[in-house]
Amino acid sequence: MYKVLRDPKKYIEAFLKIKTKESKIIPFTVNEPQEKLYQTVERMRQEGRPVRIVILKARQMGFSTMTEGIIFHGCATRFNRSALIITHKDEATSNLFNMSKLFYEQLPEQIRPMIKASNAKELIFENPTKNQREKKRNPGLKSKIKCTTAGGKGVGRSDTLTYVHASEVAFWPGDIKEILTGLLQAVPDTPDSMVIFESTANGFNEFKKIWDDAVTGESDFVPLFFPWFEMKSYRKPYRGEELTEEEKGIMERFSLEPEQIMWRRWCIKNNCQNDLDMFRQEYPSTPEEAFLATGESVFDTEAVSKRLYYVLENDPVKKRGCFVYDKTVTESQSGPQIVLKNRQWQEQEKGEIVIFREPEDGVPYVIGGDTAGEGSDRFTLQVLDNRTGEQVARLMRKYDEDEYAEQAYCLGMYYNCALISLETNFSTHPIRVLEWLRYPRLYEREVFDTYTGSMRKSFGFHTNGLTRPLVVSGLVTYFREHLHFIHDPETLREALTFIRNDKGRAEAEEGEHDDLLMGLGIALQSRTQQKMEQTQTRRRKKWTRDMWEDYRGASAKEKAYLREKWGDPM
Incomplete structure (x- = not known):
């Protein structure tokens, strides 16, 4: 007893x-x-x-x-x-x-x-x-x-x-x-x-x-x-009824039996007034299915949900953590000079950087970043293999701009001096930190100089009324044609809550985030400034101060020539 x-x-x-x-x-x-x-x-x-x-x-x-x-x-x-x-x-x-x-x-x-x-x-x-x-x-x-x-x-x-x-x-x-x-x-x-x-x-x-x-x-x-199908009692007799393509897909996806599909069909008809969305909320198959967006979804949520389920079941993370380093700062006439010595990867269970594919020699990569601002307190980075557009890593974390830029520098150097394109709408500080770090490959945009009346080059990606629709359009195409290139569950979850509001503007559902999506969209829009083909591994060389000054004052074409001539910086 x-x-x-x-x-x-x-x-x-x-x-x-x-x-x-x-x-x-x-x-x-x-x-x-x-x-x-x-x-x-x-x-x-x-x-x-x-x-x-x-x-x-x-x-x-x-x-x-x-x-x-x-x-x-x-x-x-x-x-x-x-x-x-x-x-x-x-x-x-x-x-x-x-x-x-x-x-x-x-x-x-x-x-x-x-x-x-x-x-x-x-x-x-x-x-x-x-x-x-x-x-x-x-x-x-x-x-x-x-x-x-x-x-x-x-x-x-x-x-x-x-x-x-x-x-x-x-x-x-x-x-x-x-x-x-x-x-x-x-x-x-x-x-x-x-x-x-x-x-x-x-x-x-x-x-x-x-x-x-x-x-x-x-x-x-x-x-x-x-999920609903864990209840053994949620079954109805199956008498050979023809199943729809959707029902066949659900059976295969969750390894269900026909009797469970018959119960689902019965429940939709009798308990949910033939409202499939109501069934998904009341009797979800996945957590993402339970929380329904209230607006018109920008992406195909059924396809995104299937990809998310596949990723969670079959696409393990290679490693997770962040970069650690020794930091020194010296002052000069051109501004602070920052050096991150002894850069090393540190495994962390809840690290902000998730790596899905390790860098390959000679492969060009591009990094897009969305910075905190306009109600968001998250910084993100998305790393793409520029040959295909496949997602290979991502960063998502709450911290200050200096740490964000320093992790971006380390991640960029880790991925073969990847092209880095950071949003500059709310602050140019992360870009300035990358300049002080003398990062060799930053995205450049043209800006009208009101003083000289001419166009000038400026680092970073600016999201505005002209570029944001391009970012969203690029994401729609990417999700439609290359959904299998996304390996990050959090990016896919953001896609499920990305809607068009009453005015037709694409944005995150109220209370949700779109930082990872915007980082991905910026990376996609920046790909043209990076090579698309794998090259032979280039030598690395320690650049002198004079070499850095010449490089910083060069145009994009001149910078590419100098890297070919001198090798990538160490």
Whole structure:
């Protein structure tokens, strides 16, 4: 008995009972998705980590039931535990409270803890006696489970909570972020604590940000996604009906059986009013499918989703990290001179640079970069093999302009002195840093000089009313004809939320990013200033100060000639 009481799953399946849709009381049997959730909880506990999980799910998979079971076990078998269950509406709050109440009522009498009466939706496991001496001698567990509805002010703020279950977070009324912030402040960062957020998707609200932060490692929450086809009960008889091309593609992509496709067809017709987009949101196959863009997508989202699924399953990252170096700065009449010595690659689990293809000798590369500005705080770089346009590396990180330019320098030198083209709309500082670093191959554009009345050369890419449509058009063509050249999941995810607004302007969905896409588009537009063919490996030589001065004052053609004559700089 003791072992069963200490083991949550054994306790749940031995003692807890649930009510079915047919109002029958039956033993709680853990299904496959519930088992995956339980194993994640137990793994985090065994690792000594506070349990922090965010679940993105299809409907009716039983995660609320499993979470309530784990919470009930903790509060009904241990002292001084406090749990808060918070839902999106009063009806759901009543349902979850009644579930916990049924758990208690159906427990065998010998393991049923004392309970104190309460008018609220809460179970208080405490000695109900009014005799203070008796209560002091035998107080009971002094644990409690409270159920409430989101929307009230200060929910959970006055409590110290051991467990929090936030159900259908995406559908909470009011300020979701403010409510969750208050809840999280009430939960101590201890190994025995547990916070589980779960929801189906509801567009691009705060729940999507919680999910994205978990996926990218910006938070300690573990993301768990459960597609509809993980439920064994989601099946209908197959009698040889002809499948559509879309259905055949889904079967092949996710290794499904005809009976599952028949359930999908039935569900779209009967539960989703023949609205395929509604089905994808309510019963998603992938996380990206769950979060639907509200505007007209610029790209073919079905094709992008397929590529994303393929990349996640079959296209592993070569390495991830950043460059480290020793930095020296000297002042001169022409400005600071920066040298990055002892440049080395450093592996990092969450490094800002991801490499998909290592550089090849003699291959020309081009780097496009989008800098932080206009509401974005992210710097990005995209590295392309200029022979084909294939993505070989990318950078995405929040940091200052100097570090961004220095990483761009290192990445460019790593890829055979790649052509670097950085956006200059909001700041020219990264380009100036690359000049101070004496980077040998920068993108040049023509600028009208109002003083001399003539055109002059200027480094960097300027996005304006003339060039932005070209960038977007280039991206549309690239995604249509060369989607297989993209290896980065984050770039593909941005493509899924890149829409045309009411005025027809292509931009990121509100609250989303397009920095990686813009970096890619700039790289594509800059390719003509770089060679397109592989050449024999050129020698490298340490240039003198005079050579650098001659090079900096030369035109693009003269610079190419000097590199051929002197060799690439070391």
